[in-house]
Amino acid sequence: MQAVKAKPQVIFVLGGPGSGKGTQQCAKMVEELGLLHLSAGDLLRAHMKSGTPDGNMVAEMIKQGQIVPSRVTISLLEEAMLKGGKQQVLIDGFPRNEENRSAFESQTGIEPEFVLFFDCPEAVMEQRLLSRQAGRTDDNIETIRKRFKVFVDSSMPIINFYEQKGKVRKINADRSPDEVYADVQPLVRGLQASSL
Ligand code: ADP
Numbered sequence: 399m400q401a402v403k404a405k406p407q408v409i410f411v412l413g414g415p416g417s418g419k420g421t422q423q424c425a426k427m428v429e430e431l432g433l434l435h436l437s438a439g440d441l442l443r444a445h446m447k448s449g450t451p452d453g454n455m456v457a458e459m460i461k462q463g464q465i466v467p468s469r470v471t472i473s474l475l476e477e478a479m480l481k482g483g484k485q486q487v488l489i490d491g492f493p494r495n496e497e498n499r500s501a502f503e504s505q506t507g508i509e510p511e512f513v514l515f516f517d518c519p520e521a522v523m524e525q526r527l528l529s530r531q532a533g534r535t536d537d538n539i540e541t542i543r544k545r546f547k548v549f550v551d552s553s554m555p556i557i558n559f560y561e562q563k564g565k566v567r568k569i570n571a572d573r574s575p576d577e578v579y580a581d582v583q584p585l586v587r588g589l590q591a592s593s594l
């Protein structure tokens with residue numbers, strides 16, 4: 399068995415709410431390519447059930463579509479990376495703003511290999527979120543609109559930051575899951591081949 403090196407290789411998976419990051423594309427990469435998938439949103443949703451003061455703050459921020467301070471999110475990600483023990487990690491839905499991005503870089507010293515950016519029109523994302531049956535407190539039209547605004551104002555600048563560094567792999571996410579995956583798979587396979 400290959401030893402796990404100190405710093406894993408990380409791919410950030412970004413895109414608007416409902417662009418298909420988690421349920422479709424990351425799930426397929428885990429199944430076929432064996433990476434560890436960490437969804438910042440999933441980790442925060444599990445944490446909010448902890449009943450701690452932090453948990454209650456997270457619950458409220460998710461309901462409002464706001465971005466939780468990175469001290470909470472990064473601790474959850476670091477713990478999960480350590481526990482997962484994999485050399486290649488998909489970090490889905492993070493970094494969401496400049497505070498997330500710079501704190502992750504300075505705390506972990508990890509630079510992403512590249513950023514998968516699922517590009518999807520808002521109208522399509524809105525329809526997907528309204529028909530997602532996951533029982534989430536934020537999948538209602540009022541919060542969805544707030545999340546779109548947060549995405550444009552705070553998360554798009556992060557994608558632009560990585561674009562300037564030549565690290566963004568933009569994928570048209572307004573297609574069937576299989577068509578999207580056909581573009582995603584060779585990018586991740588390429589990374590795996592180059593790190594053998
Ligand atoms: P994200 O993690 O980017 O917020 P999800 O992966 O949870 O989005 O997808 C949102 C909803 O849209 C889910 O119900 C999912 O099954 C559906 N979905 C995802 N990708 C596609 C696609 N390419 N075409 C149609 N529906 C999709």
Ligand code: C5P
Pocket residue numbers: 415416437438439440442459460461462463464465466467471490491492493494498536545
């Ligand atoms: O990615 P996902 O749609 O699961 O995120 C749901 C919510 O979780 C976001 O709207 C936000 O409130 C919170 N979140 C966050 N910081 C992140 C990722 C998600 O605050 N990096």
Ligand code: MG
Pocket residue numbers: 419420421437439491
């Ligand atoms: Mg998701």
